[in-house]
Amino acid sequence: xxxxxxxxxxxxxxxxxxxxxxxxxxxxxxxxxxxxxxxxxxxxxxxxxxxxxxxxxxxxxxxxxxxxxxxxxxxxxxxxxxxxxxxxxxxxxxxxxxxxxxxxxxxxxxxxxxxxxxxxxxxxxxxxxxxxxxxxxxxxxxxxxxxxxxxxxxxxxxxxxxxxxxxxxxxxxxxxxxxxxxxxxxxxxxxxxxxxxxxxxxxxxxxxxxxxxxxxxxxxxxxxxxxxxxxxxxxxxxxxxxxxxxxxxxxxxxxxxxxxxxxxxxxxxxxxxxxxxxxxxxxxxxxxxxx
Amino acid sequence: xxxxxxxxxxxxxxxxxxxxxxxxxxxxxxxxxxxxxxxxxxxxxxxxxxxxxxxxxxxxxxxxxxxxxxxxxxxxxxxxxxxxxxxxxxxxxxxxxxxxxxxxxxxxxxxxxxxxxxxxxxxxxxxxxxxxxxxxxxxxxxxxxxxxxxxxxxxxxxxxxxxxxxxxxxxxxxxxxxxxxxxxxxxxxxxxxxxxxxxxxxxxxxxxxxxxxxxxxxxxxxxxxxxxxxxxxxxxxxxxxxxxxxxxxxxxxxxxxxxxxxxxxxxxxxxxxxxxxxxxxxxxxxxxxxxxxxxxx
Numbered sequence: 001x002x003x004x005x006x007x008x009x010x011x012x013x014x015x016x017x018x019x020x021x022x023x024x025x026x027x028x029x030x031x032x033x034x035x036x037x038x039x040x041x042x043x044x045x046x047x048x049x050x051x052x053x054x055x056x057x058x059x060x061x062x063x064x065x066x067x068x069x070x071x072x073x074x075x076x077x078x079x080x081x082x083x084x085x086x087x088x089x090x091x092x093x094x095x096x097x098x099x100x101x102x103x104x105x106x107x108x109x110x111x112x113x114x115x116x117x118x119x120x121x122x123x124x125x126x127x128x129x130x131x132x133x134x135x136x137x138x139x140x141x142x143x144x145x146x147x148x149x150x151x152x153x154x155x156x157x158x159x160x161x162x163x164x165x166x167x168x169x170x171x172x173x174x175x176x177x178x179x180x181x182x183x184x185x186x187x188x189x190x191x192x193x194x195x196x197x198x199x200x201x202x203x204x205x206x207x208x209x210x211x212x213x214x215x216x217x218x219x220x221x222x223x224x225x226x227x228x229x230x231x232x233x234x235x236x237x238x239x240x241x242x243x244x245x246x247x248x249x250x251x252x253x254x255x256x257x258x259x260x261x262x263x264x265x266x267x268x269x270x271x272x273x274x275x276x277x278x279x280x281x282x283x284x285x286x287x288x289x290x291x
Numbered sequence: 292x293x294x295x296x297x298x299x300x301x302x303x304x305x306x307x308x309x310x311x312x313x314x315x316x317x318x319x320x321x322x323x324x325x326x327x328x329x330x331x332x333x334x335x336x337x338x339x340x341x342x343x344x345x346x347x348x349x350x351x352x353x354x355x356x357x358x359x360x361x362x363x364x365x366x367x368x369x370x371x372x373x374x375x376x377x378x379x380x381x382x383x384x385x386x387x388x389x390x391x392x393x394x395x396x397x398x399x400x401x402x403x404x405x406x407x408x409x410x411x412x413x414x415x416x417x418x419x420x421x422x423x424x425x426x427x428x429x430x431x432x433x434x435x436x437x438x439x440x441x442x443x444x445x446x447x448x449x450x451x452x453x454x455x456x457x458x459x460x461x462x463x464x465x466x467x468x469x470x471x472x473x474x475x476x477x478x479x480x481x482x483x484x485x486x487x488x489x490x491x492x493x494x495x496x497x498x499x500x501x502x503x504x505x506x507x508x509x510x511x512x513x514x515x516x517x518x519x520x521x522x523x524x525x526x527x528x529x530x531x532x533x534x535x536x537x538x539x540x541x542x543x544x545x546x547x548x549x550x551x552x553x554x555x556x557x558x559x560x561x562x563x564x565x566x567x568x569x570x571x572x573x574x575x576x577x578x579x580x581x582x583x584x585x586x587x588x
Contacts, residue, residue: 020403027460035437121541139358181582201309256436269433
């Protein structure tokens, strides 16, 4: 009888590769790519998810762009984009401060980072109370001598800023830890060389520190934009998308699961995917040229 | 020894070295550092502190007292109530089980796939590699629209398995991390083992797996944080009461307890405690894990 080990290495490799990739590739195709391709198919249908499918051509896509209530939600992502820019700058600032000699460094780092580990629903509930009429924020404002009667989550002018702030609260520390990790990975010989060359702190910050963290900044910019476009969890938990806080993803999900318009929802999902693809491609190009 | 460490300390140059300031500037700069960090810490802790205080108050007391007032008596009644009514014991059990199963799954598929993709040469390798990379471009939540139909079709709706297979199939972070890590492991290690007559399975189990241990730690940390915090997957696919996880249980508190904030506070505190303990114990590993995990991209 021929044994497995008698086969050539090439044949053995092919066999092992097939065996080892079978499960991950099957899962990837079934739960990753298949939904995407069926979404493309659904996007041309009028379908409630159960009943009969009817081909409607491009009608769903036309609806996405011509019905104000379908594209108005894009504007909401601007708030999240601004918030994530503030978050990145704050993270860089605190990472720089924490890279100095400092008393209680680990404690500060831990406090600022910890919200990142808190369950997302818990964060939503914490801030639901934070913004309540007699909640944390208004009580604190009263304590400082203000009126403290602002309705942070019901006022359509404030609601998106309020919710976007929760994502700064939650993720700033994460970005900070990333930056700090990069800053601390700079070997001290580089600083020594810079010192010999007579560099000042600004040179060092600009030419050494910023250069090291550019890959991370690049990653964060991509994540900021795609994250703002697909903002979902915080507003969904806190307001359910009410009072003008509806985001594109909340609308998509509601269209599919609340109003059972799977076709239209698929078209919306495709549109979002295309936008994210475009953004990512532009960014790749932009950063490549800069490098 | 002492002399050497002193010498090393003196020689250690960092960004700090370049910030030259005299007496007054030094005091100003130092206070600036602490004021900024202090303010940020207060902003971070204030929302949490209020929840913590509230979780010990009675319903009447909660409505009567201000958010920052201490409770009259530090009573544990609220914790008992939510633990029993919210079935939080079961939710913790389900969450941990889900984390363990999907971490195990991701570690197995991740190590296997990355070993084969990094070390072997076979037809279709490049395209499979690309498939794993491209999937991140499809926004996760919106893809649920169609994923739901597939899960339903496969009869996985409202089963524990759906949480595991979705975590394994759509989150390929583990494969990235392992691929990245394999770059740093010399090929000669496993190639010489093959030349010495070891089979590929043996190389995988006895050489590759142990060498990938640090990467596995990273995967475990990122996976656990992600799974513990995931809300939408269990919310959408596992609404059955017996499959509830911490996220979905907390989300349900919003309804019936809408006016009983002291109970919601207790639920939040219960959900945070395990995270806090794990964070305090594994702080360094968590930071390293996240930093290593991000560098992959």
